[in-house]
Structure formats: structure tokens, C-alpha cells
Amino acid sequence: MAVATQGTRPPGPRLTPLRVARLFASGRGQVLGMLTDVARRYPRVACVRILGETAYLVSDPDLIREVLVVQGRSTKKGRGLEQASRLLGNGLLTSEGDEHREQRKLIQPAFHGERVRAYAAEMAAAAERVQWADGARIELANELAALTLDVVGRTLFGVDLTGSATDVREALTDFLGAFGQVAGPGGELLLKVRSRLRRRLDAAQAKLDELIYALIARRREAPGDDLVSMLLPTGMDDTELRDQALTFVLAGHETTANLLTWACWLLDDATGDRLAAEAAAAESLSSYEDRPFARAVVAEAMRLYPPAYAIGRRATADFALDGWTVPEGALVITSQWVASRDPRWWGRDAQQFRPERWLAAGGRFDLTAPGHPRMAYHPFGAGSRICIGEDFAWLEATLVISSLARRYRIEADPAFPGVSPAITLRPGGPVPAVVHRRTT
Secondary structure, X not given: OOOOEOOOOOOOOOOOXXXXXXXXXXXXXHHHHHHHHHHHHOOOEEEEEEOOEEEEEEOOHHHHHHHHHHOHHHEEEOHHHHHHHHHHOOOOOOOOHHHHHHHHHHHHHHHOHHHHHHOHHHHHHHHHOOOOOOOEEEEHHHHHHHHHXXXXXXXXXXXXXXXXXXXXXXXXXXXXXXXXXXXXXXXXXXXXXXXXXHHHHHHHHHHHHHHHHHXXXXXXHOXXXXXXXXXXXXXXXXXXXXXXXXXHHHHHHHHHHHHHHHHHHHOOHHHHHHHHHHHHHOOOOOOOOOOHHHHHHHHHHHHHOOOOXXXXXXXXXXXXXXXXXXXXXXXXXXXXXXXXXOHHHHOOOOOOOOHHHHEOHHHOEOOOOOOOXXXXXXXXXXXXXXXXXXXXXXXXXXXXXXXXHHHEEEEEOOOOOOEEEOOOEEEOOOOEEEEEEOOO
């Protein structure tokens, strides 16, 4: 590594406070465009002043690894997760240091390989419970949110949450919509007064807390074979259990629902037909390894529309990065959205949906098949804070997209719904579709 140059900063664009305010006011999707533009102009690292802070925008895969993996002990969570703790409390997603490591150690057994594979039957059954009439007009985001909440409820909490799907979706929508304002210019001030934003957040939190605390009480009375029950012997109190449970409602429900929504929107007839044929030939409804094309569809949907679209880290000590010094307290931002769409790593068709890029010789699924640098694709993060539910998400998304494609031809409205990046990358509006039952 080059020796850091003390007291200097890498070049970067000048973002005036007015321009930043306009970016957020015009929709957070514009922020993704700004990150992409900066990466094209400064392809390794750029320094900008944004939201009153010094931020280092890192776009080179080797430097992304340096930040997330090598310098993991010299950083902590960034601005976004700092604000997310307003709703999520001090769960695995938002905790730091020794506390984070201890929490991860306690929760990890619920996501060991064999245990995750044991969830496959429940995931497949949840997908099969989706029944649409031939020719039905649906809104994909809502339908898939209900499905993934069913999966999370049964696999991680041992209960049927489908009756709560609407309440959970509405509460998360209110929270994530408000989160965009909290993370924007002057957002902290909006939380200090009894503003409309604050009332929205409080109402969303109350609705979700009611669900989670009821779940915890139920499991204290009758423990089962689920995540909450596994955590009871650790001595966590109800607040600590609430923080962990709510984190997994967000991570296990919200992110996968978004991924599946984007995947269904991207499907064309040929891709859907190929998925259907593969699913029909699979060994069983819950088999996984014999669905390489479905896994490729999931991988490609995550490349173009990563549910976690950016990662922020705050330096806890000075460290060297590409010959520069990142000072203590500075923000460092990497973006999965930027890296996984960069033509330098993905070629001329970087913006095109092409699942075949993930298939090696003989049609075998291979995450290295596109030939990209490793950290040009990191939808689940990297380093000590890599998503603990990565294998769970791969399994669920693969089985669900296979099940739906085997039974339905999904014709999503081709109009781009836009993007709404808050904690997760949601569609910017409704995603209507017409579904037709397959006859064979």
C-alpha cells in the first residue's frame, strides 16, 4: 500500500449545501445518480463535503476491500445505520465493537448451513401458498412483501404472520419514507421537535413494537424451535430481544421482498419460460443445487438492484487509503449500486439484465463466472459485518422465484417505477403486473 500523505485529501466535486438539499428534495434516487457520476469522474476515491461532513467515496474494488475488510477495526457504522437505530434499537445491524461481536456469536447458530437448509421446506411451502387467479392484476411489491413475511414468521419466529402483513408493510413504508428525510440535510433537527416526521416515526415504531413484544411474550410462555426461543437462554431482556427480532423482520422480510420485486419486474417471457422449465425438472419443491438458472436470476437482480445499495463507515482512527489519510471521524462510503453497474468490471452490457453471465461451462452457477473483481459485487457487504443471513436470502429468493415462475407467467408493467433508496432499495412506486397461470 502506498504511504499516506498526511494533511491532504483526494480530489472531488464541490457539492454546495444548496445542491445537496436539492438532491434530497428531488428524491433520494438522485443521490444514486450523484454517486455514479462521482465514480465516473474519480474512479478510485473522491473526497466531498456532504451533509456537513467530510466523506470519502470509494469506487475501486481493491479500495472497497481495504475499507470493509482490512480496515474493519478502524471503522464503525456510518450515518445511515446511526439513524436507523432510531427504530431498530441496538440490534445486530446497529450495534458496535465487542457488543456486535457477542451478538453475532449468539445469533450465528440460527444461520448455520444445515439449519438454513432445514428452512427450505417452509420457504417452498410459503411460495406454493401464493395463489393468483388467471389474469389477475396484482401489485408485486405488496404481494411479495406478504410472502416474505410469511417465510420470516414461520422460519425464524415459529408463527404465522400473514395476518400482520399489511400492518408491517405500512409501518415499514412510513419509517423508510421518513428515514430519507432524517438522513438528509437537517434531519436530526426534525427528530428533536414534535414534527409531522417525528409523529410518523413514533406511530410506525409503536405498530411494529406491538407485534414484536406480543411475539416475545408468546415465546416466553411456550418456547419453540425459532430464533427468539434460541435467544431466551442468553438472558436478554424484552427490549434486547425486541431489537434483535425487529432487525430480522427488516432484514429477512423487507430486503428479500425488494429483491424479488425487482427480479419479477426484470423477467421477460424467455427468462420466465427457462425458469419454469428448470423448476419443473427439479428434484423437489425445496431442492436448491439443481436450480442454477434461478440462482443466476437472483444474482443478476441483486447486481442491478442491490437491496443494500451503499455502505457507510465512520473512521474511528486515522488510516491510509490509496496514498491518502482518512482522518478519524470522516465518513467512507462504498456503493454496491455503483460498483455492480460499472462498465469497467461488467462490460458494455453492464446496464442490461443478463442472468447468463453467472453461468459457467455446462450451465453451472458460479459467482466468479462474469470475471469481475471480487469486490465489484458485494450485495451482502464484506468483512466482520457481512450479512449474517446471506445463505438464508439466497435460498429463499431462489426457491420463491422458481415456484412463481413454474406456475405463473408474470407480465409486469414495463414502466420503470423509479428507485427509493432509504435503508433498503425499494421501488419508487407501485409495480403493477398481470399474472397468467401456466398450463404445463
